[in-house]
Amino acid sequence: MTSSFWSLAPYGLVLLRLAANSPTPLQEALWIQANSATRRLVPDAHLFLGLHLRDLGDKGEPFVRELLRWEEAFKSQGSLSTELSHGEGEARVVIHVDAHPRAGHLLLWLRDITAERRELESLRRERELFQRVIHCASDAIFAKDLDGRYTLINPAGARAMGASPVDIIGHGDQDIFLPEDASATRAHDQEVLAAQRPLTYEDEDLAGQRVWLSTKGVLRDEKTGAVTGLFGISRDITERKRLERALQESEARYRLVARATRDVLWDWNLGSGEMNWSTALGEVFGEVPEEGSASLGWWRERIHLDDQPRALRALHAAMEGRDDHWSSEYRFRRADGTYAWVLERGYIDRSPEGRPERLIGAMMDVSEHKRREEETAREARLVERVLGIVSHDLGSPLSAIRLSAQMLAQAPNLTPAQRTALSRIEETTRRVTRLTHQMLDSVRARDGNLPVVRRDTDLEQVCRRVLDEFTAIYPRRPLQLTVEGNTQGHWDADRLAQVFSNLVGNALEHGDESRPITIQIWDAAGVQRLEVNSQGKPIDAALLPHLFEPFRSGGHGAHRASGRGVGLGLFIVRELVRAHQGEVEVRSSPEEGTTFALVLPRHAPGATDAPDA
Structure with missing residues (x-):
């Protein structure tokens, strides 16, 4: 091996001299030489020259200690190809080692595979997290191949289909659903494959029992980009759709009630300060606030000045108290400047802590009722005055009539007809006297002087x-x-x-x-x-x-x-x-x-x- 290759090689190279006929060839091996690349993997390699691996292992050198663990494998195979690691956490280094004996020596090829192993570990964790998310998800998650066979289904999806994952993987919709439902699902799949982009749709089973919101997209080969199947996520929105329908029905009932009662309904959101009024406001009072001006101040300005303190006190007392309902009467200004008497009743929606969050009220125009009450009260006062005068002025004449009848009844030689007439006079006088007493008592009761x-x-x-x-x-x-x-x-x-x-x-x-x-x-x-x-x-x-x-x-x-x-x-x-x-x-x-x-x-x-x- 040339010296230039030895010095320029991108891999770590270590040359060891093997002890002849040693039962522990690695432990007795002598560290002869290491290139510069080795020091990036084993920082103290330049200090190992002339030392046996056994001595380095005894000193706790981590790379050598890991290498010596493979003593038996080297003896039995005559060579070595394995991975070693040393260090902890971010300082951990993973090295692939190939060891080949040659002419009484052992050449170690060292390759740094730390980045590869970290990437593989990251992929492993991501895959594990992905599997955990799929397993724990409450939505149905699935994947299919181009033939419509399921290649993935999570537990939530299997429960929704009424089968186990084992019975679903490898099967198509036609094996799981009713023919009509399977056909509709397959049509959606074909639409997604044709569009080659994610599509979202709502789907209701033929029995009308469940409604699903599904999003499906295509799966592609990472290298070629070819479509290999599709994936999907489906959420059971049956309850949400039921609530939406109930809300729509409630809003429709609200509009009908508002039209039928002619009450002016209002809704005050305390968080946003927004106040909304029903359309009856213009019909009853002739005025509709401009967009964005229907605030509490707009309402307060139209309350009669004499009634404002009382109406506001009633509202604030209800909000600060524990009761959820309140009512009050006050005068409210119409568009023409006149005032209408209104009976206001409301409900307070509170947070779990008891704080008012929303107020809903209804204003009823009771002006005509008030007018009739005042007329009735005036008539009653007039009747009471007349009754008081009559009952007082009749007292003396009635007493005189009764006393006269009693005196005449004492006269001798009265005929039976005369006595009957006098008795009738006295009884009638007594009855009228009782009536006058009642009338006088009623006047006193009205005045609180009974x-x-x-x-x-x-x-x-x-x-x-x-x-x-x-x-x-x-x-x-x-x-x-x-x-x-x-x-x-x-x-x-x-x-x-x-x-x-x-x-x-x-x-x-x-x-x-x-x-x-x-x-x-x-x-x-x-x-x-x-x-x-x-x-x-x-x-x-x-x-x-x-x-x-x-x-x-x-x-x-x-x-x-x-x-x-x-x-x-x-x-x-x-x-x-x-x-x-x-x-x-x-x-x-x-x-x-x-x-x-x-x-x-x-x-x-x-x-x-x-x-x-």
Whole structure:
């Protein structure tokens, strides 16, 4: 080997002298010579001249220690071709070694294959990562050859096809799917192969149960660029399509509701500040904000100045609180400058942490309703003033008529017809007197001045006195009283007698004459309970919420408190019970009949006591 080749060779060259007939030829080999290329692979090679490999190995020289590991292989084969490495991490060097004996010497050819091994290792890791990604992917990933046979399928794809990967690889779509589905899939494949570029499409199976979003592309030979097959990724978008359809249907319903109700709907995104209004805004108020100007400020500017603080407080209180709903009434300016009364109701969409993210509201024009309320209130005030005047001015004439009738009834030698007439006069006067008292009480109740003077009272005794009076008037109508527990309390006995008399008279007037009127009084957790029940036609469910309102006379089967004629009795009953800080309610059904139920606290705080005698 010429000296020029020895010095210029791109490979590392090492010449070792072998010990004759040695049982360990490598260990006894003497390091004779190494070219300059060797030092790039074994940096300390120039220090090894004249040393045995055994001694270098004992000193821990990494290259030599790796070489000596192949002692037995060299002895058995007479030559050596292997890979050695030394160093760690980025400093690791991989060397391919070819060893050939010649004339008592051993020539080592050293080639640096570190870059090749790093590239192979990188490819191995990439392939392993690729396989792991494919294996773990939730999308179906596959590859096919030009004949349509599967060459790759991941577990998600196999599950979607309802088979195992072993049963899919090497088979075509015609072996896996129904003929119609297989034909449609093959048509897509041909389209991709013809276009020779990736294509994306949606595909629904014939049963209509699953929808897939698929992207397919061609596979090419790395050297020739020829198309060798195709690959694809398919995602099950059935749920997404269902949600899209549901969203479309919801939006359609929203538009229909907005048109049907004529409510002005708005949607405020707190994150972006964007505020959207329904088209009813222009129809109801005659004004539509310009593009981009439909902000909270635009809405606030159109609220009447007197109502702004209250409306904004209601909105901010709802946003800062825990409730998801709010409502408020205020005046909103129309395009012509006039104001409409609106009832606004809204919903707050919150984040999982409870922060408001979106507000949705509906504004209803209630101007006409407000106008009717004001007219009704004016009429009611007028009626109350008239009732107050009439009930006050009738008091003295009625007393005079009754006293006169009583005096005339004491006269001797009256005929039966005369006595009957006087009795009728006195009864009629008493009835009209009750009506005037009711009218006066209704005016006082409206003004909050219904007098109630409390003293120690036995409710049972009050009720029995009233029942005695009704028994005398209605001897054929059974009245059944049941009493349990304590009936003592701090009440106005006369007012409670008025309440009880109204309810019993009401039951007698509207109840079934063949069925008894039942009254129950009992102690319940420290409060007094009283119920009056009558059988007969139930009260219309539509009238129940309004039964205690003044001037509610109702139609056939409707109930009014006894005394009867102007619809004030049950209103006065409610106000007298409230004056005792109690509650009254009514329930009515064909099975139970009609029941008026009272709850009275025994000792109400802040009550006015009767003065000492």
